[in-house]
Amino acid sequence: MTLLCLCFLWQTALAEVIKSPNGKLTLTFALQADGVPTYHLTYKGRDVIKTSKLGLELKNAPALTSGFTVADSKQRTFDESWQPVWGEVKTIRNHYNELAVTLKQAATDRTVRVRFRVFDDGLGFRYEFPRQPKLDYFTIKEERTQFALAGDHKAFWLPGDYDTQEYSTVTSKLSEVRGKMKAAVTGNASQTTFSPTGVQTPLMLKSQDGLYINIHEAALIDYSCMHLELDDKNFVLESHLTPDAVGDKGLIQTPALSPWRTVIVSDRAGDILESKLVLNLNEPTKFKDTSWIKPVKYVGVWWEMITGKSTWSYTNMDNIKLDSVDYRKVKPNGTHGANTAHVKEYIDFAALHGFDAVLVEGWNIGWEDWFGKHKDYVFDFVTPYPDFNVPELQQYAASKNVKIIMHHETSGSVRNYERHLDSAFQFMNKYGYNAVKTGYVGDIVPLGHHHYDQWLINHYNYVLEKAAEHHIMVNGHEAVRPTGLARTYPNLIGNEAARGTEYEAFGGSNPDHTTILPFTRLIGGPMDYTPGIFQTQISVINPQNKSFVHSTLVRQMALYVTMYSPLQMAADLPENYNKHLDAFQFIKDVAVDWDDTHVLEAEPGDYITIARKAKGKSSWFIGSTCDENGRTSNIKLDFLAPGKKYVATIYADAKDAHYEKNPQAYTIRKLNVTRKTKLAQYCAPGGGYAISVMEATK
């Protein structure tokens, strides 16, 4: 008894407490009796993260998990505002109270610092490894950061996987994860699950008493991507890093920093969507000139290949070697989408409707056997198929003030991509390309590496840096999910790293998919979701394909607002837009960069309604997405400027609309509105609405 009491006193003595600027969050750091560092987070007095252990296990070295004493502890307050190069709001406030605890492990003479930042919207903390003689180079065996939850929360989760996040989100209690895992792991071009209770971040949670909690990471640089391993008896999540080819989870040289581990929390779901915590935990950009970075609205030669109407490849050969095929002499398949004449049609369409750019996939040689072969030399990124005239198209596009977006599919062969990176970017500079969509479909070559291991994380950031040297914007597909790095590298204007619209042509996604993604995947940064599919029955495009988009036409428009991105595609074929030019007007009008954002209503898995003010303009755009049940959305336009009059154009599901049975039934009506206006707007099952609000001209 005496010993226990002493320990308790000792622990209490070493506890450090800081609060969020508004006082609602309380972070407690404490050492347990055996020198185990722990933290504890409350929101309005309710447990968000119960006492949870911190630390790392190392390879061939003593663990950094216990035996610590506090050598030093510092607190400070930080408050600044900064302007993103592009974003949901014009100005972002970065306001937190900070606690930095320096821990000494006497037995090994090693020091680790844990830095906590408590914002009004949540917590970020990271490990810092100062330069020191006894901890110079080390290999992480596993990071042992716990997130002990207060109960069996509802979770919006994806199976933990080292190579893909392209799964449907499962909504279940944490205790149900294990039972639902097997069915959740659907097939993918490259996938490596690791545990029956392993899940990905950003992980969205909702407690039974209504707390919304999001766990993710920020500033993933030179470190392995974190997954979460669930102890489904105690509802404790623990970090699980992505291993490399030999099972190591990170080679570290001090001084070094881990990424931030983030916990966003509120009792209002909309606060999660409005949080800028992840961005704030990233470093400001070092780019001196960012004038070359511009949000992009684009169309592209893409959906026609996704749906099977045309092909990326120029021939139907299989098994080709880039350096031994003379494409001028082989038989074209006649289905090649990226041909000069056809691309010109897209350029014409883009120019006519005011789009910035045209993405062209399948322009370069190598697509005949690009996929799943583990080829090293799969593309060279500079040689077009013979029917794709690079200079002619660039001249044509330039004459119409349209950009062509480059496409670099790597097929996961990263050494090959790095070997060609300089020449590929020089090629882009020469021909006036200013943005590239990268792709990492399939297993990483060399085999053994994973899309999310440290070696690949390093690769993605290398590409960003090299691209920036060439003033090139990057939209990375199948790369790691973003962690707010766009603050540091604002040329990272998009990522995929989730189940995008193409899955609507591969069997479809759940109708509630877009009511969840902003709470999960989008917490780290924008997604190139490629919305805007008006012809939701794929069989109209390709009779062989029986898939359909699990969304009404109108909801496809709403996504331009609800799925924030500075890079937005109108993904459908021009011919489909031409059939609905009245609705298409919204896609033409909608902004891709914003001064302000208000989440009007939100509940993960059910609905999201967001209003955003176009950057530098008086116009607002509202989008709403709902799940398969449909609903009536009640919103107030009180975000509008006082004393001003506006005209709202409301694009709405018709009363008999339905994502499966009647997706294209919509209405368009105009309405004079002010900041006092209230709207009750019906959303069909799998539907939503889109509203443009323009300042009245008279």
Next chain:
Amino acid sequence: MTLLCLCFLWQTALAEVIKSPNGKLTLTFALQADGVPTYHLTYKGRDVIKTSKLGLELKNAPALTSGFTVADSKQRTFDESWQPVWGEVKTIRNHYNELAVTLKQAATDRTVRVRFRVFDDGLGFRYEFPRQPKLDYFTIKEERTQFALAGDHKAFWLPGDYDTQEYSTVTSKLSEVRGKMKAAVTGNASQTTFSPTGVQTPLMLKSQDGLYINIHEAALIDYSCMHLELDDKNFVLESHLTPDAVGDKGLIQTPALSPWRTVIVSDRAGDILESKLVLNLNEPTKFKDTSWIKPVKYVGVWWEMITGKSTWSYTNMDNIKLDSVDYRKVKPNGTHGANTAHVKEYIDFAALHGFDAVLVEGWNIGWEDWFGKHKDYVFDFVTPYPDFNVPELQQYAASKNVKIIMHHETSGSVRNYERHLDSAFQFMNKYGYNAVKTGYVGDIVPLGHHHYDQWLINHYNYVLEKAAEHHIMVNGHEAVRPTGLARTYPNLIGNEAARGTEYEAFGGSNPDHTTILPFTRLIGGPMDYTPGIFQTQISVINPQNKSFVHSTLVRQMALYVTMYSPLQMAADLPENYNKHLDAFQFIKDVAVDWDDTHVLEAEPGDYITIARKAKGKSSWFIGSTCDENGRTSNIKLDFLAPGKKYVATIYADAKDAHYEKNPQAYTIRKLNVTRKTKLAQYCAPGGGYAISVMEATK
């Protein structure tokens, strides 16, 4: 009985036989009863390779080892002569009889071709995988090529290892390999042995009845390096390929070729050394211009670091990050070898004595913690230490008609090297460097890969190709041992890939080392052995280092002839040469490119004496090396031109010379000689002799 007889007949019927042009070698291909392909090689009626199986096991696919029938069989004779860009002889005859057997595996509808070439000096054969629907991409699980030997031969072997060949050669019977393996595996910066009876190639063998046999491979391109696994009961060697990070042994896309498996054979040891079989099995170069490739005799800032007199690094810091150290502000250690003033001394020395170039190691930042840390970003290859003035030194060197040889140590971090390759080669072009010594010390990064796996083989060849684009010659250290690729890439002017002279400063090498290397490592191509150590007691340079060179001074000179290389270093310090300028004259005189070569006498492990005629000149140079026993060498100078008179300068061990006890005792005498001259020349234990033979001027 009936069945057995039928089988026998069937096998006989399918046997194909070809002979070498001179008729001494006979190659028999036959299918065993179960459709297993085999070959059999005899020399003058004696078994060299007894009936041995051919084939490969594949990953996740049926094996290519049995069930074959002969679909086609073709024979042809080839005879041409070609001139190497540099070499031991001016003209090489490529003369063989060829058998190409196309094998069909009916059960899988797959085809493999085995191509045999029988030369007068041995056999080469390879697998060819034609383009075909049922064999387009495959992964090798293991190659199952056997070399069934006729007995318990004497072998000159190194432990099989995926990462190093820097072992002392063990001389033993094959049956003794297992027992001697453990002691043979000495420590190395990176090493991965795989079997108690695994050995490396080139493997030199001698049968009890006096047949000399060498097994190696030729044209190792986009394939994994082959080791040999010994069945020490039956004396059957079987191919064992180097695995990659996931254990795969080669990803193949058809059409594809394996490297050639080579068996050089003769009853005269000198024939093994004179064989051009490995070169002949490589493809002619595609380089249109080779005028920029020139043999090089050089000195360098190297031995002083190897011996511990000076350092590669500029400071004594540990744990540095390239991008965060300002070397202008840190404390120099005062021992940095590659400083401007000191390099100028080497340039002066090179110019005074007619050397082409000066190698400078340790010129670039990063050496403080370059080794053994598995760092990714370990060097940038373009930033000099502050005391190394690149433009000043290049100007100084150019003014003295001397080149500086670039050094690119990668520390095994190959992605980092490839990332910097373009800028590094551009840097070399800008500052007039035309040759680079590359290094791969330590484990390959990313971990899991091996120095000799397919991914690395691909890397080394990529560096060669990129270097050629920049007209740069390459001397690759710690890379895979050569396989005659210098025919195709004549800018590959050197490799290490064996235990070089630096080991004489790390404890020493066996006195017979240089009587073996030409029979083993040099079969694949030249080695940058860095001979010429006159001060064989390392303690004279660095009192802390008690190693000594296991060679007399004179034998160090002989190595310029016996260890053929177009790249030869005079590795000792200028101050040591200045003490023996009379002997140094031989190193100044000796050629590095040759019109003709005669192996005058040779016995692996005992002695080698070679005479070579300088390219485009009438002078000859003779070198002789012997083992620890010493001997008297009896040679005839009948290779000299008829009717001409020559003056021979004979650099010989003194009578009391000894590699350990009295290494620097030598004599120099001049002698008038003709092609009728016979010489009996004493070689001390661990000694040898060197002779220059100049046409008499009157």
